[in-house]
Amino acid sequence: MADLRSMVYDKSSKLNDSEKQIVQFVLNNPKDCSKLSLAKLAKKLYVSESAIFRLCKKLGLSGYSELKFDLVELAQSRQQPIKIENNFARELSKVNDDVLKYFKQRDFNSLYADLDNAGTIYIYSTGWQQELIAQYLAHELFVVGKHATVLPSALDELKAASRFAKKGDVLFIISFTGDNKTINEEITKLELVNDKFKYVSFTDMKQNKLASLVQHNIYFPTIAFTDDGDYKSGKVAFTPAYYLIDLLISEYVAWHQSQREDVEVNVGN
Known part of the structure; x- marks a missing residue:
């Protein structure tokens, strides 16, 4: 009624x-x-x-x-106050569990090897939320002894980095969808004329063009802050992306340590 x-x-x-x-x-x-x-x-x-x-x-x-x-x-x-259903804590716990399962299923050893060999790691992002993730990634890499440069979100900066890069440097591209046509076209051009970079995509969507263009692809989910349709409006949390970065860095440290131990054993023999 x-x-x-x-x-x-x-x-x-x-x-x-x-x-x-x-x-x-x-x-x-x-x-x-x-x-x-x-x-x-x-x-x-x-x-x-x-x-x-x-x-x-x-x-x-x-x-x-x-x-x-x-x-x-x-x-x-x-x-009666309007009660907005909020299952964020429950969803965050569930999504982080999914991220951990995804991480354990992936083999990132080749990525760790490229990170280890890189003189400089460049990080390019396509938006302000992605730039925050880029800054966090750069900080975590610095903590483990890897120099990372966060590039401004401009194509000219991306082109300039390709000129200064040295063989074996790594370029992270952090994009929400991975389907930014302009960025994808630029990455395609760079790969044709520049064999210096090892490319890594870091995106929310698993099916995207960017992931098909790079050597390494990493996927992270996002979470809506509320179940109420009137309040979603694109308001999502990127917490799983930060969690995934922590997992990657911690595993990279463990991988690096195991590589050193293997070298020491071989030298001893």
């Missing part, structure tokens, strides 16, 4: 000025009006009882009793 406000909205074009004034008053004061008899409400508004009864009929109500019932419901709805 439609609520009173919907009825008023649907029938507003058929109401005269006097009826609109009555409607405005009862909608603004539903709790008080729901306690009044037809006679008392008519007296309070300086209108006839028949005028209020005709208004009820115009709105599609059976009579004044139904109007009072709808006013009670309207008053109660205003007293």
Whole structure:
């Protein structure tokens, strides 16, 4: 059943000025009006009882009793705070579990080898959220002794980096979808004329053009902050991306240590 406000909205074009004034008053004061008899409400508004009864009929109500019932419901709805369903904590835990499973299923040894051999690691991002991820990745690489340069989100900077890069340097491209046509075209051109870089894509979507252009691809999911459709509007958390970076860096450290131990064993033999 439609609520009173919907009825008023649907029938507003058929109401005269006097009826609109009555409607405005009862909608603004539903709790008080729901306690009044037809006679008392008519007296309070300086209108006839028949005028209020005709208004009820115009709105599609059976009579004044139904109007009072709808006013009670309207008053109660205003007293109850709007509760937005928020399962973010639960979803975050679930998605991080999925990220861990994904990470354990992947073999990143070749990526670790390229990171180890790189003199400089360049990180290019395609948006402000991606740039924050780029800064975090650069910091974590620095902590483990790898020099990383975060490039501004401009094609000219990407082209300049390709000129200064040395053989074996690594270029991360952090993109939300991986389907930025301009960036993908530039990466394709770079690969044709520049054999210095080892390319790594870091994207949200698993099926994307960028991932097909690079030697290494890494995928991260995002999470909406709320289940309420009115509040989504692109508001998502990139927490899993940071979690995945931590997993990669920690595993790279373990891989690097194992490589050193293997060398020491071989030298000892």
